[in-house]
Amino acid sequence: MLGSVRSRTLSAKKKEYLALTLIMALAIFVRFHQLQAIPVGVDGDQGADGYGAKRILRGEEYPVYLSNRWGVAPMHTYLVAFSFALWGTSLWAIRFASAAVGVLTIPVLFWLAKEIFPTDEDSPSLVAILSAFWIGTSYWHITFSRAGQDPATLPLFSSAAMYFLWRGIRSQKRWPFLVSGVLLGATLYGYRAARFLPVFLVILFGCWVLNDAAFRQRHLVNVALLVMVAAVTCIPLAVYAAVHPEVFFSREVHVFVFNPEVGRGTPVRDFVESLVRTMGMFSFKGDYNVVWNPGRRPVLDPVSSVCFLIGLAVTALRWKSSTYRFVLLWFLTMALPGAFTFEHLPSFTRGIGALPALCLLSAIGVASVKSWLEARISWRGARGVFWAALPCILVSTTLLSYRDYFVPWQQRLAKGEILGLTYIKAAAVMNATRIPNGVWILPATTLRPRELPFYEVSFLYDGPEPESTIYVDEETAPTDLSEICDGQQQAAVVNWKWYVLEEAYTSWNSDPKALMDFLLRKYGRELDRNAYEAFDVITYQLPESLAFSIAENFEPLTVNFGDELILTGMAFGGSSLQDTSTPQEVERRELPSGKSGWVVLRWRALGAPSRNYKVAVHLQDEGGHIAGQADKLLLSNYLHPTRDWQAGQEEIDYYTLPSWGGTAPGRYKLGVTVYDAESLEAVGVVGGGQTHELGTIEIVRPLTPGAVQPQVTIAGDIGELAPGIRLLGYDLPRREVTPGDKLSVALYWQTLEDVNRDYLLAVQLTDAQGQVWAEEFDPPVYGTYPTTDWTEGEILRDWHAVPLPADMAQASYQISVLMSEDDSLLNRVGLERIYVRGRARQFVVPEIRHSREARLGEGIQFLGYDLNTNEVSAGGTLHLTLYWQALGEMQVSYKVFTHLLDAENRIRGQKDSFPGRGEAPTTSWLEGEVIADEYEIVVDSAAPPGEYVIEIGMYDANTGQRLLVYDIRGELQEDRILLEGIRLVASE
DSSP states (O other), X not given: OHHHHHHHHHHHHHHHHHHHHHHHHHHHHHHHTTTTTSSOBOOHHHHHHHHHHHHHHTTSOOOSSBOSTTOBOSHHHHXXXXXXXXXXXXXXXXXXXXXXXXXXXXXXXXXXXXXHSOOOTTSOOHHHHHHHHHHHHXXXXXXXXXXXXXXXXXXXXXXXXXXXXXXHHHHTOSHHHHHHHHHHHHHTTSOGGGGGHHHHHHHHHHHHHHHOHHXXXXXXXXXXXXXXXXXXXXXXXXXXXXXXXXXXXXXXXXXXXXXXXXXXXXXXXXXXXXXXXXXXXXXXXOOSOTTTOTTOOOSSOHHHHHHHHHHHHHHHHTTTSHHHHHHHHHHHHHHGGGGGBOSSOSOTXXXXXXHHHHHHHHXXXXXXXXXXXXXXXXXXXXXXXXXXXXXXXXXXXXXXXXXXXXXXXXXXXXXXXXXXXXXXXXXXXXXXXXXXXXXXXXXXXXXXXXXXXXXXHHTTOOOSSOEEXXXXXXXXXXXXXHHHHTTOSEEEEEEEOOSOGGGGGGOSSOOTTOHHXXXXXXXXXXXXXXXXXSEEEEEEEOOSSOOOOSOSOOEEEEEEETTTEEEEEEEEEOOXXXXXXXXXXXXXXXXXXXXXXXXXXXXXXXXXXXXXXXXXXXXXXXXXXXXXXXXXXXBOXXXXXXXXXXXXXXXXXXXXXXXXXXXXXXXXXXXXXXXXXXXXXXXOBTTSOSEEEEEEEEEEOOSSOXXXXXXXXXXXXXXXXXXXXXXXXXXXXXXXXXXXXXXXXXXXEEESSOOOSOOEEEEEEEOTTOOEEEEEEEOGGGGTSOGGGOOTTOEEEEEEEEEOOTTOOSEEEEEEEEEEETTEEEEEEEEEEEEEOOOOOBOSOOOOSEEEXXXXXXXXXXXXXXXXXXXXXXXXXXXXXXXXXXSSOOSSOEEEEEEEEOTTOOEEEEEEEOXXXXXXXXXXXXXXXXXXXXXXXXXXXXXXXXXXXXXXXXXXXXXXXXXXXXXXXXXXXXXXXXXXXXXXXXXX
């Protein structure tokens, strides 16, 4: 008889361990299958663990607590360090740590269930087997086991602590209580949600001690020892918390629903809402973060959810039983962390501590159904039906977990949607690139938390050069850059490119305002630039004196651009005659040709700007040609474009201003223009003009000959026009011009030796018969840099503008360059032919709906206008035709302005253009000619209904100076003409 019992006992154990072995095999498969590739990519938390593990292995630190990521317990980081020691540094090794932890959790929960719900020796423990199965195939647990992050530690260590607690209770031995205390203390070094575990145990022990005299008598001392051992285990952590409470409790403070400083002002309602959403995540709606919930589903599939709800109901009904009360309290307490927060709800991570109890509840639900069937249905087939249905339940939940986890990740992998792929590639480039005596810089926006530098790159980077994250905050970045670069000779910046400039305020990883480039080029020099798909690597030579600063002093200004933005201050300077510059040298307004200067502008929003604006800062030579320009979208320090600015908001912006290669020595004007980022239309300066002159910069000889790329090159045997002077090529911006226009051509010269003679240049246009129609004799570079100053090796860009007669015939003309000395022609070279396109001219005044006579300046008569309507709605368009008559030929090309003004003289619609849509400049007008000049004025969509008026006039496009207006009696009026009123009506 005894042998028969032993045989049956062995049979029951074999069944249990056979089931556990199969479950373990399945669990190992779903946790290690494609672990390198899935989940796809790398994130900051994995990177932080990897970086911390490398520091531990190198002996640089042995942390009790990590201050990064709003404070993190170190257990998982130590586990990753152990994994690195086994397998080497890799993403797979990080994930191995959590996957191994996940696998170990399964037998621990199995043994815990056997302790809580013991069975006789003849029967396998169904609850234990099913609990192990549910955690082994749990979609929730699979996700965190493969994630390579610290939440996976909580189910393992909490289950182990509970196992030894129950082992002590069942065996009435003391040592399991001591082990449980150690494990309980160790759990707090894992994931932060473990801080609710002592709360659970206080409630549990309180219930036992108060309600169970036998428990008090047998285990009160054991419980006290457990608490003591746990407290001793936590001493290092407690000391850290006491010394650094701002780190230890930082995350809790920032998300605690009852914190009035960060909450929404309705804590009780928010708590109830959080609680409902947290409890609902198990069966109804899951975490919205696809990293934690790639299948976008609740924790449980529908079948498992039914089992869980049955188990929850059964457990609640049996709450007076110590075992069921234990499971119920464990589940409810460890599900609560998410309920006490108000952000990112529901959260799979914060509730992970409830997972073991959830699996126990699901197993209890199935076991209860089995017991109910056996107790209430006498039909022998009922047992068979249960055992036939159970495999269907288990297979379905396994397949659903596999599908909901792996399929979404495989789809993302197939599409190339790899989280952190750019970081992986950046680390690979950094590992393959050496920066002698250098440092790597990874810029991040102010949106990226300072607790989360680029760990994704740091743990994969193995190069000898140090690397650092710099936050491009204008208040701190210059000082941070100075400290990081101290003692280095070079800096390599990984310049991220994956952002939309107008939405840069949503980006964590970028430098949209180019602050790093500005500072490093202001004082240093760019050495190399390598472009990759999602980032550039730019290497800079660092100055000897590291004291980076955006600007030391601002000159006060009050320049109003379109009643939208006020330029309130500016600072600018040049560069040294060496490769790098000292703080004193950059303040000088002297710049070697080919190097870059710097400009810093301070802005204030007059009101709430209606548009996004760009700013152009440019160098102009004496002829108005651009010798260097920088254009940027105007952004705040927190990267918002001007449309998002508030009235009175003050910001600065900074510009690295190049002097293009070949820029000749001389004094250049520094100007600033503001223009609409969408329409590219310039915003006028209130008081006249479109450009404000900031000052001048002196361009001096370059350190090395400038690199130039003429549009058209000229063969060397043709281009030598004088001894030691060779014409390399030329730029011809326009190959079709109109009479009265100016033909601009840039000539590129190379000096083959020092030039000691004074030469004169001419650009000439001749027709097919050789007749000269236009020519301009000029010394090079407007006479500011004569050939007698040219030295060997110089390369110069030299602009010339040839006025074309207003009566020039429509034809093709040859451009030639002549060089002479003392009125003697030395040489000439033909460039190419251009086409002068004539236009139809009218000398008879047509019928004009609104006749109105006025004179602008001395050469233009205003005859009147046509207007398609006197009523328009916001966003509509006014069609305006102006009629001019030339009183004589003009040498200045004037621009027409048309403004729609509201009652407060604010511009609500604008169109500025050269006459005839640019096809009939005033320099092409012949005496007596009549010009019909059409404009379409788009009304501001935000303009309110009311009475408006149109003002028109003309101004010099170069200076912004308006032409004065005289009435028919010759009496001076203003610098504008007011047309009839316009009524703006509400849109239908």
